[in-house]
Amino acid sequence: MRRTGVAEAVGTALVGCGVDTAFGVVGSGNFAVTNAMVAAGARFVAARHEGGAATMADAYARTSGRPTALSVHQGCGLTNALTGIAEAAKSRTPLVVLAAEASSRLSNFAVDQAALAAAVGAVPMRVTSAGDALDQVAAAVGTAVHGRRTVLLNLPLDVQVDELPVPPGPPAVPVPPQPALAVEGVQRLAAALRHARRPVFVAGRGARGPGARAALEVLAERCGALLSTSAVAKGLFAGNPWSLDVSGGFASPLAAELIGGADLVVGWGCALNMWTMRHGRLLAADAVVVQVDDDPSAIGVHRDVAIGVVGDVRRTAEAVAATLGEGAVPGYRSAEVRSAIAARVRWRDVPFSPTGGPDRIDPRTLTIALDDLLPAERVVAVDSGNFMGYPSMFLDVPDEHGFCFTQAFQSVGLGLATAIGAALARPDRLPVAALGDGGALMGAAELETVVRLGLPMVVVVYDDAAYGAEMHHFGPDGHPLDTVRFPETDFAAIARGHGFAAVTVRAPGDLAAVAEWVAGWAGGTRDAPLLVDAKVAADEPSWWLAEAFRGH
Structure with a gap:
């Protein structure tokens, strides 16, 4: 059976797992694995500095919606990229950082790369042998895509030159089961929307997925909610006559006034952090706050919430809309508010x-x-x-x-x-x-x-x-x-x-x-x-x- 080196197998497997674009700066340690990705059909974009390459990869993944790779040299190549990696990790960008790793502690390039990754919020992984190389690639891509995490996949120099049989195809990326719909949370949120007179939706990064805008607009129409976003989701409701654009410190005076007047604020895939809520001052004292997020650990991190719903934004919004039924209610959507939004919600006005x-x-x-x-x-x-x-x-x-x-x-x-x-x-x-x-x-x-x-x-x-x-x-x-x-x-x-x-x-x-x-x-x-x-x-x-x- 034909055999191949670990570096070549890892590069080929990454592309087979759906990573078709990579950014980086190539040195001796990541030369072979990067060329293997290119040979397998990936596009490689060379930057002039690893910090730039990391941010390019982050931005490409966010904008394309596809997992992306960053390829860097061992040691200094990784440390040069750390600020960009920290940004990606904090933003939950699906990014695989492929880093060569010194095999000897005596190497000038030797640093604790796993500790560096963990310190900035990335998930450290390592290819430890030819036998586990493909499994580690699949795990890294699965964690990046389905866990929405930035993963550092360390590739030690001594392991890179080991050999393994050429695999018949790419490894299978593990797919976690879709969580069940939070029925009780859906019902509680629907009840809160029925009673609200001035509801506002604030959509964040988690609402940028396929179909989420349409689902939120349908629900907002049924309960009379105004629509806004966090800064990272700017543009989500572009063209909608009830859009307030960005909430928080960037908000226009009218947007801040209307969000501040809400009796119910629902964060959809949005952390409702100090920037989006102006350290909480944007919320009325008696406003009911609800947070919908598919990550249970994100609920209530930045402020207390009356209702926390664990679930995907689109599925949850569709379920709440179905619970409410098809009859629309005025809510916050008066002719006066619509006219004010058209005339004054943009900063340029x-x-x-x-x-x-x-x-x-x-x-x-x-x-x-x-x-x-x-x-x-x-x-x-x-x-x-x-x-x-x-x-x-x-x-x-x-x-x-x-x-x-x-x-x-x-x-x-x-x-x-x-x-x-x-x-x-x-x-x-x-x-x-x-x-x-x-x-x-x-x-x-x-x-x-x-x-x-x-x-x-x-x-x-x-x-x-x-x-x-x-x-x-x-x-x-x-x-x-x-x-x-x-x-x-x-x-x-x-x-x-x-x-x-x-x-x-x-x-x-x-x-x-x-x-x-x-x-x-x-x-x-x-x-x-x-x-x-x-x-x-x-x-x-x-x-x-x-x-x-x-x-x-």
């Missing part, structure tokens, strides 16, 4: 006085103009920082697959890599990366990746020449700010050096170059991506910043 001056553009003015200029079919990725609320809330997206928000770990510097992963998952849409100046410089190595992959991306740098969050948080108290202020950076020149087209924007008139680029892109005559070097006003903090720093 909230009046403001522009700040800045002759050489600095107000970030709201900038983002509203970009929303009008860029095509509606877009996928938006946002980095972390004081600026982040503007692209998150002033740029509309077509659906929940049009917004990729890698913010569970709140790390600066993930935005560009996020946009790359999302762009590869949705090649039918224009990718838009919104970065602060700090995050743009942290992730600048991946500008070359954008050009090399030929992605028609628009990168917008909100440059206030500072770490704006810290400046606005500590400045009013008179603290010295020299450590968080920087000289102005010519991001347009940096981008051109990588092969981008670029424009510097200090006033609305400078955006004519963006309109020209978009016209060329739509007409098929633009090959280079575009970087918008926006010199934004730093006169005042973002509206959400005070909320963000509370409780830290």
Whole structure:
């Protein structure tokens, strides 16, 4: 019987188990296994830094809905990727991190890789012999897909070169049985909805699955609920006339008012954490809080709930709707509320006085103009920082697959890599990366990746020449700010050096170059991506910043 090496068998088996896309940086330790994945038909995307590769893989998995792999070298390759892995783990992204592992404690690359994985919330696994290699691959993929976990599959160097018979096919991925419907919880939730006069649904990451939007909209229609989302599920109810968009710190004044007036708040696959509920202040004192989640350990973690229902969002919503029957009730859905939502729920419809001056553009003015200029079919990725609320809330997206928000770990510097992963998952849409100046410089190595992959991306740098969050948080108290202020950076020149087209924007008139680029892109005559070097006003903090720093 023909035999093959463990590294080759593992790479082939991963692809056979449904992992058809991998990101990474290849070194000697992960060379063979990565090439085996490519030979088996997987697409491999080379990044310039393992941190970027990890976030690309995370974003690709979120946006595509498919399990994805990250391939890294032993030791330093893994440690370089840890921030991205932590983000993925906190976000319950189905990701398999395939890491070579030093076989000797005397190796310069030797670290406790399993402990590193566990420390950031990933699930550590290891291929210990040729005999268990395929079983470990199947277990890793099963845990990633069905457990919605980020898994570190360690592949020791000495085991990689062992041999095993060529298997007749891929190993079977274990599929856990579907849990039974929580009948009592469904009945209690239906009863609560019958009695509610102002119900609001808040849908989170767990509501992004197939059919969940339709099920929630049917149920909301029957009980008169208004619809909102957490930030990671932005766009889920796009186009629905009863949508309040994002709940929490990003919420517009009208959205916050209506959510705050609810007598029943139901979180659907949503943690109802401090961000989504403004540390609980968004909830009325007498509001009944319900949480639906397929993970029993998630119920009531962030706040006490009157009813906890363990179950899949779609199945539970369908069962509650069936229990309520077909007769719709007004609930929160009055003509007055509908008119107010149409006129005032979007941030761009909230009046403001522009700040800045002759050489600095107000970030709201900038983002509203970009929303009008860029095509509606877009996928938006946002980095972390004081600026982040503007692209998150002033740029509309077509659906929940049009917004990729890698913010569970709140790390600066993930935005560009996020946009790359999302762009590869949705090649039918224009990718838009919104970065602060700090995050743009942290992730600048991946500008070359954008050009090399030929992605028609628009990168917008909100440059206030500072770490704006810290400046606005500590400045009013008179603290010295020299450590968080920087000289102005010519991001347009940096981008051109990588092969981008670029424009510097200090006033609305400078955006004519963006309109020209978009016209060329739509007409098929633009090959280079575009970087918008926006010199934004730093006169005042973002509206959400005070909320963000509370409780830290």
